[in-house]
Amino acid sequence: MIINSDSWQLLRLLQLTSPALPVGAYSYSEGIEYLCSTGSIQTEANLCDWLRREMSFGFITNEAAIAIRAHQATMSDDMATLNYWNNWLSATRETEEVRLASWQMGQSLMKLWWQLSEHQDDRSFINKSINKSISELLPTAKDNAQGKGCNYAIAFGLAAASLGIDPSNTAVGYIYSWLSNLVSAAVRAVPFGQTTGQQVIFRLSTDILNSSQLALNRLDKELEWCGWGMSLACANHETQYSRLFRS
Numbered sequence: 001m002i003i004n005s006d007s008w009q010l011l012r013l014l015q016l017t018s019p020a021l022p023v024g025a026y027s028y029s030e031g032i033e034y035l036c037s038t039g040s041i042q043t044e045a046n047l048c049d050w051l052r053r054e055m056s057f058g059f060i061t062n063e064a065a066i067a068i069r070a071h072q073a074t075m076s077d078d079m080a081t082l083n084y085w086n087n088w089l090s091a092t093r094e095t096e097e098v099r100l101a102s103w104q105m106g107q108s109l110m111k112l113w114w115q116l117s118e119h120q121d122d123r124s125f126i127n128k129s130i131n132k133s134i135s136e137l138l139p140t141a142k143d144n145a146q147g148k149g150c151n152y153a154i155a156f157g158l159a160a161a162s163l164g165i166d167p168s169n170t171a172v173g174y175i176y177s178w179l180s181n182l183v184s185a186a187v188r189a190v191p192f193g194q195t196t197g198q199q200v201i202f203r204l205s206t207d208i209l210n211s212s213q214l215a216l217n218r219l220d221k222e223l224e225w226c227g228w229g230m231s232l233a234c235a236n237h238e239t240q241y242s243r244l245f246r247s
Contacts, residue, residue, distance in 0.1 A: 005164075012163040013170075016156070017177040023108040023152070025181045030098070031233025032182050036189040044196050047186050048203055051179060055204070055211040057226045060178055063089075063153040064171045064215035065223060070157025071170050082154065089151045103149025110150055113159045171212035179208060 019026065032050075035041045041050055054060055066085050073081040093099035153174065160170040180201060187197040 009165055009169065013160075013165050013173050016159060016163065016165070017173045017180075019180065019184070021109070022112060023105045025105060025177070026184065030101075030182060030185075031230050032185045033189045034233045036186065041186060042190060044192060044200060047183070047190070048200055051182060051200070051204060052207050054230060055175065055179075055207045058230060059225045060175060061211050061214050061218065062092075062223050062225050063178075064174045064212060065218040066151075067153040067157035067160070067174045068167050068171055068215060070154045071161040071167050074158045074161035082158070086151055086154045089153060090149065099149070102151045102153070105152040106150040106155040109152060109155040109159060113155065113162070168212070168216060171215045172208065175208050175211050175215070179204060 015021070032041065035050065041047050066089050069085045070082055073079070073085070089102070090099060093102065156174055157170060160173070165173070183197045183200050186200075187194055
């Protein structure tokens with residue numbers, strides 16, 4: 001049976017962006033829980049405004065741009081560039097909480113990626129020659145504690161490239177998974193239901209596409225953002241008295 005390549009790519013993208021992906025994203029709220037507790041986010045409009053601003057001015061577009069660079073480095077088997085952007089991303093994190101969360105999720109995805117590669121076939125992993133070199137180069141969970149973690153955006157771009165997902169869909173998938181996770185966190189922290197959460201995602205569809213296009217077109221010298229609001233929320237969340245989510 002002939003399988004359409006676009007359908008195959010879609011299938012792999014759906015798996016990589018699934019809430020069931022065992023990377024621990026559901027356990028982080030990126031400050032959303034703190035903002036809910038202080039009353040900054042209490043309505044659907046509040047949540048939409050916050051997420052839209054983050055996609056327009058915050059760090060998420062840069063993260064997607066780094067995922068694209070990791071994608072390109074993987075396709076060209078350029079380990080030096082992969083390491084460079086991983087170190088760059090770690091150095092530009094504004095809070096320890098955000099950096100540690102990125103490392104934990106990145107390590108979890110790398111572990112999953114390696115386990116999936118054991119069941120690879122010609123359609124699943126298009127660049128098999130890089131598997132061994134990447135597994136030796138990227139850090140382990142032990143390295144995370146020593147400040148050498150693999151960021152989630154790097155792991156996502158690497159996995160997307162090896163699974164045959166193109167750069168455009170990689171950017172859309174990365175931003176969508178980020179958005180859906182934060183909406184899920186807000187639904188659990190704010191008194192509105194899952195239907196409202198889905199309405200928020202639906203309303204922000206154009207913003208997801210705009211942010212992903214910015215990520216694809218962003219040059220190295222344009223990797224800048226204004227995310228101090230989220231950074232302060234993440235830092236304050238660590239000392240919040242009662243929490244559902246990790247810092």
